Amino acid sequence: MSAVFVPGAPETPETQTASGAPAPSAAPSRREQNKLDTRRAIAESALNLARSHGIGNFTADQVAADAGVSRRTFFNYFHGAEEALTTSTDAFLELAAAEFMARPADEPLFEAMIAALAAIAKTENLSVCGELFRMAEESPELMRSQLHAWERAETRIRQAVNERLGGNLDPLYLLALVGAVLSCVKAAMQVWAAAVDEPFAASASDLEDQIVGALSMLRDGFSNPS
């Protein structure tokens, strides 16, 4: 249960593959596949250890050993133990950005955002994201990693929105808008994650409701505390 979802390869620790990656897309060659497998194995081991030993009560060595990989290899994939726990969150947010960029270009901005962000509530590994969200409350390190993941997603989405709206928007508008929208999504996830402890699918639609609700508040300028 609760397999870890591993995105493309969001951030190899800036060593290696800096120059000639053959064709990252549509080329799951043996090498690429092995890398993804290793990455997933490490991420899963990290999550398992976080569950069993408690967040912050395990070492990078343990994760590496559990994943059947050398300590050095672990650090070739992740900067630290907490970062290995953000792969699910990264995939989640990556999907949000992708969904948004896939919306028709003539759709009103807010419609597109609501549609895209509501869609991600149907992600598989959602329960894992919620679990990590809750874990972060108790671990400053994990909290930092999560916040950073959201920040990176914000940058990506900001670029997408900017391209969508012609290219030369007021920077303040762009920053404030995307930041506010993601804050609403974050708030929705927090409310949803706090109310759920069983990892069943029935609660997935709840998250969508929360997201739509929060974005509606934003659209109304928070005029009604309801």
Place this chain on the structure above:
Amino acid sequence: MSAVFVPGAPETPETQTASGAPAPSAAPSRREQNKLDTRRAIAESALNLARSHGIGNFTADQVAADAGVSRRTFFNYFHGAEEALTTSTDAFLELAAAEFMARPADEPLFEAMIAALAAIAKTENLSVCGELFRMAEESPELMRSQLHAWERAETRIRQAVNERLGGNLDPLYLLALVGAVLSCVKAAMQVWAAAVDEPFAASASDLEDQIVGALSMLRDGFSNPS
């Protein structure tokens, strides 16, 4: 120039003084004063080293040495090198929360927030905050610390808003509102910090304009890309 601003003592690394601090307020006894001095000295040394050696190109040992303090003492005050750089940001955000809580209780929420957040644009060490804001773009570690500082401030402000509005608000509304507002302030700071490189006071009013601008957008539900 650009003295580092040190707040009360936001987070001693959870050792010591867990039980009986005599009277933290209005009692700058010799001990309290010495602690604040040490804290300030360390923070200033960290900032100086960040400026001279570049962000991330200095060690905790260097900071301790520069501050005339043992390595162990450094870690008694801060968890790491980056955290020593967040004291200014912490003070800045702390002031924001304080200003907000000082607003009259019958003032409309948005008015109070705009007034409070605009007021902090007049802070002394503002230029330092902008400097750190820019530094964070190049240093993932500093970025994490900054984000975490904002997150802590968000929690504090959320509590203040909750108390102000009766106590039993819709959690989603509370989370989304405060998150969105702070995102706007962050956006304003980013725009302001990016446009300023000289640490002169003339740009302070610019920040206030940016903040008011962003919060106005928020109040209008971002209906106008202007």
Place this chain on the structure above:
DNA sequence: ATGCAAATGTGCACTTAGTGTAAGAATGTG
């Protein structure tokens, strides 16, 4: 298949981070 080039995994050594502990220096109090 064979051989070669590139990419990946691993062991080793090293610097730095961060923490527990006990002893010493400074401060508040009577």
Place this chain on the structure above:
DNA sequence: CACATTCTTACACTAAGTGCACATTTGCAT
């Protein structure tokens, strides 16, 4: 001045993270 408390320091230790050289695996052309 004596005493309790709090802060600082030195020491030792575990773990984080990284550079480097070498072994292994994979891709590809012959």
